[in-house]
Amino acid sequence: MPISKRIKVRRGARRAVYDQETIHRILDNNLVCQVGFTVDGEARIIPTAYLRIDEAIYLHGNRRNLMLNSLLDGQTACVSVMQLDGLVLARSGFHHSVNYQSVTLFGQASVVQDDIVSVLDQLIDKMVPGRSQALRPHTRKELNATLVIRIPIDEASAKVRTGHPIDDDDDYDLPIWAGVLPIRATAGALIPDPLMKPSIPLPEHLKQDFRVR
Amino acid sequence: MPISKRIKVRRGARRAVYDQETIHRILDNNLVCQVGFTVDGEARIIPTAYLRIDEAIYLHGNRRNLMLNSLLDGQTACVSVMQLDGLVLARSGFHHSVNYQSVTLFGQASVVQDDIVSVLDQLIDKMVPGRSQALRPHTRKELNATLVIRIPIDEASAKVRTGHPIDDDDDYDLPIWAGVLPIRATAGALIPDPLMKPSIPLPEHLKQDFRVR
Numbered sequence: 001m002p003i004s005k006r007i008k009v010r011r012g013a014r015r016a017v018y019d020q021e022t023i024h025r026i027l028d029n030n031l032v033c034q035v036g037f038t039v040d041g042e043a044r045i046i047p048t049a050y051l052r053i054d055e056a057i058y059l060h061g062n063r064r065n066l067m068l069n070s071l072l073d074g075q076t077a078c079v080s081v082m083q084l085d086g087l088v089l090a091r092s093g094f095h096h097s098v099n100y101q102s103v104t105l106f107g108q109a110s111v112v113q114d115d116i117v118s119v120l121d122q123l124i125d126k127m128v129p130g131r132s133q134a135l136r137p138h139t140r141k142e143l144n145a146t147l148v149i150r151i152p153i154d155e156a157s158a159k160v161r162t163g164h165p166i167d168d169d170d171d172y173d174l175p176i177w178a179g180v181l182p183i184r185a186t187a188g189a190l191i192p193d194p195l196m197k198p199s200i201p202l203p204e205h206l207k208q209d210f211r212v213r
Numbered sequence: 214m215p216i217s218k219r220i221k222v223r224r225g226a227r228r229a230v231y232d233q234e235t236i237h238r239i240l241d242n243n244l245v246c247q248v249g250f251t252v253d254g255e256a257r258i259i260p261t262a263y264l265r266i267d268e269a270i271y272l273h274g275n276r277r278n279l280m281l282n283s284l285l286d287g288q289t290a291c292v293s294v295m296q297l298d299g300l301v302l303a304r305s306g307f308h309h310s311v312n313y314q315s316v317t318l319f320g321q322a323s324v325v326q327d328d329i330v331s332v333l334d335q336l337i338d339k340m341v342p343g344r345s346q347a348l349r350p351h352t353r354k355e356l357n358a359t360l361v362i363r364i365p366i367d368e369a370s371a372k373v374r375t376g377h378p379i380d381d382d383d384d385y386d387l388p389i390w391a392g393v394l395p396i397r398a399t400a401g402a403l404i405p406d407p408l409m410k411p412s413i414p415l416p417e418h419l420k421q422d423f424r425v426r
Contacts, residue, residue: 006255031300032311034247034293036256042219042288043249043256047295047315075255080247082260084398087244089419093337093348094355098245102260124306128394135306136387142307164406174349177416178406181341181423185297188395193377196391203390206302210394 006106007157017158026101026158027052027081029211031127035059036078037070044070050079051123052153057105058112058119060148068147071109077151079105087181090165091174097161099180105156112148119148130205219319220370230371239314239371240265240294244340248272249291250283257283263292264336265366270318271325271332273361281360284322290364292318300394303378304387310374312393318369325361332361343418 009016017023033050036043046067051058057079061068071077086099112119121132165178187210190202222229230236246263249256259280264271270292274281284290299312325332334345378391400423403415 006257032295032297032313034249034258034260034295036247036249036258038251038254038256041251041254043251043291044219045247045249045258045291045293045317047247047293047313049311078256078258080258080260082245082247084245086401087340089341089344091349092355093333093345093351094359096337096340098262100245100260104258120306124309127300127309128302131302132306134389136304136384136389138306142305146307164404164408171349172408175410175413176347176349177413177419178409180404180406182401182404183398184401185396186399188299188397191377191393191395193391193393195377195385197388200388200390206390 003157004155007104007155009157009159015159015161017160018156022160023103023105023153023156023158024052026083026103027057029101030081030083033057034080034082035067035071036080037067038075039066039070049123051119051126053119053122056107056150056152058123058148058150060116060120060123060146063145063147065147068149071149071151072111074108076106077109079107079151084183085162086183088161088165089178089181091167091171091176091178095165095167097165099161099163101158101160103156103158105151105153107151107154109149109151112150116143116146116148120146128205128210129208134203134205216370217368220317220368222370222372228372228374230373231369235373236316236318236366236369236371237265239296239316240270242314243294243296246270247293247295248280248284249293250280251288252279252283262336264332264339266332266335269320269363269365271336271361271363273329273333273336273359276358276360278360281322281362284362284364285324287321289319290322292364297396298375299396301374301378302391302394304380304384304389304391308378308380310378312374312376314371314373316369316371318364318366320364320367322362322364325363329356329359329361333359341418341423342421347416347418
């Protein structure tokens with residue numbers, strides 16, 4: 001993918017990554033993105049769940065959703081995913097930072113007409129692998145109420161920061177504790193719906209270690 | 214605060230919250246926001262650390278930072294904070310959801326001229342309470358290289374979803390496991406910088422249970 005002006009990383013350029021594998025990994029490891037669009041020339045952001053399939057991401061929502069419909073007016077969408085991995089505790093305030101993996105991508109949205117069931121089921125399975133098969137089927141009414149859009153990953157870049165603080169040379173002699181506080185998103189114990197019959201056993205697809213963001 | 218057209222929540226309006234206390238709590242519980250702005254009429258998003266003081270949020274970066282400087286051209290910034298709290302596992306794909314707390318705010322940025330040290334130190338202390346006092350002082354060169362902007366919280370709304378799936382009435386009889394998978398951001402064990410002298414003890418401000426997002 002050529003590095004366009006939009007996606008060229010200016011600040012912290014040494015943290016820039018443009019390879020497809022890294023971009024896909026970050027997109028696949030996270031559930032929620034932030035979608036940037038314009039309304040009357042002003043920037044708006046809406047957080048929403050997303051799914052990547054091949055070289056595109058998919059968003060969905062109510063057929064009258066303002067964000068989805070705004071993106072279909074021909075404008076270029078900006079989608080941002082940010083995974084916070086840690087706090088970087090340096091010897092000066094200036095060199096404090098965070099460890100993270102982020103993706104910014106740009107593309108023009110189009111409506112997905114066929115087979116939105118497959119997209120919706122893959123999104124469920126991104127939340128919990130194997131779950132879509134355990135659910136009652138989508139109804140025609142639900143599918144009619146749902147708009148799915150596809151944004152091709154036309155331009156994308158990632159930024160990744162890992163590791164320890166980069167302090168000024170002289171500061172390494174200071175008696176200041178420095179290092180990294182790792183941060184992870186972790187899943188707690190499943191909480192059964194109190195309205196569920198207690199006789200319903202925990203299905204296989206929920207007997208797993210969840211890796212969530 | 215009046216509910217303007219920009220911040221009126223359209224989708225999922227029953228999850229909308231406009232009270233200042235909730236908005237402040239969500240802003241104070243999270244470290245990274247997504248900043249929406251326009252360049253040549255197109256939406257852009259940059260994730261960045263932020264700090265709330267009273268009725269404004271503060272961003273900082275290199276003096277030549279494109280995002281910060283774009284926000285100073287008179288446009289209205291859109292800032293989004295999204296805290297994912299859980300996966301809502303319903304009996305149908307349609308009613309799958311996530312539990313979350315989010316804030317969207319709009320305001321026009323201005324440069325902070327005086328006392329950026331106080332803002333920068335409060336941002337450090339938001340990462341780790343008490344840490345700013347343990348660091349070597351900011352240098353004039355660092356302060357000169359740093360731009361701090363203030364965005365008044367002129368218009369803001371929050372959305373909060375908690376609790377169990379809301380399924381269709383008939384679906385409660387289905388033999389499908391339903392409930393919530395809670396998600397939290399948790400801090401791991403501190404990792405000392407290998408370049409730090411081992412004789413440096415862990416300071417008091419790092420002996421705490423970290424609550425991080």
